[in-house]
Amino acid sequence: MTRYRLFFIVAGILLAISVLTYGIHYAAFRDTHHIFIFMVGDLGFLPLEVLLVIIVFERVLARHERHGLLQRLNVVIGSFFSEVGTHLLGELVRCFGNGDEIRDHLAVTGEWSDGEFRKAMTYARRVTGGADCHNIDLEELRRFLIQKKAFLLALMQNPNLLEHERFTDLLLALFHLTEELEARGSLQDLAEGDLQHLSGDIQRVFGLLAAEWVAYLEHLKTEYPFLFSLVVRTHPLQACPSPTVA
Secondary structure (H helix, E strand, O other), rough: OOHHHHHHHHHHHHHHHHHHHHHHHHHHHOOOOHHHHHHHHHHHHHHHHHHHHHHHHHHHHHHHHHHHHHHHHHHHHHHHHHHHHHHHHHHHHHHHOOHHHHHHHOOOHHHHOOOHHHHHHHHOOOOOOOEEEOOOOOHHHHHHHHHHHHOOOOOOOOHHHHOOHHHHHHHHHHHHHHHHHHOOOOOOOOOOHHHHHHHHHHHHHHOOOOOHHHHEEEEEEEEOHHHHHHHHHHOOOOOOOOOOOO
């Protein structure tokens, strides 16, 4: 009963104010006819007022919750790039014969506009040129992915990731590539069919990774410009990455 005490107090005060207001109206004009007309009109409009308030509050709360969820997701994505993603980005781009062209399209700078981020996102999703396993040390890639496997598994256990399909697809593609590399006893002298298959897996991972990276940097530029500044100075898709501020 104590938990409802404040509710009853507030309800009593509001009812008292309403009765007092109608009492003043009657004392001033002695006209119960108009009092009941306005009362019935107000009661008739009350459900519409409640509906409008519910719609507005529901949308405001949904937007607030969505924003909070995206903030939490971007913290997770930031930790992914710090631990795994940025290193992989620099390693996997070497698999492509048109690596210089890819770097030109994806080398984010501090002067990029919203339009340039959108163009880079579109390009990342359509990366062509064909990855070639001969251009990367598969043994080193396998060791790196196995070393980070526990970290990636911990990310997958985050329930918030269910709201981020693109990032989930990236993690699944990474797990698949890791399992393909783990399943082979030796990565030396692989058959051409194996090399083509692994090259396709690498291309899938790189496309998803690059798209997520561009989206994450766009978020940083808007929300955390100090973090964005460091990333654009040190990311591996530029000629001379350096933390030094020019």
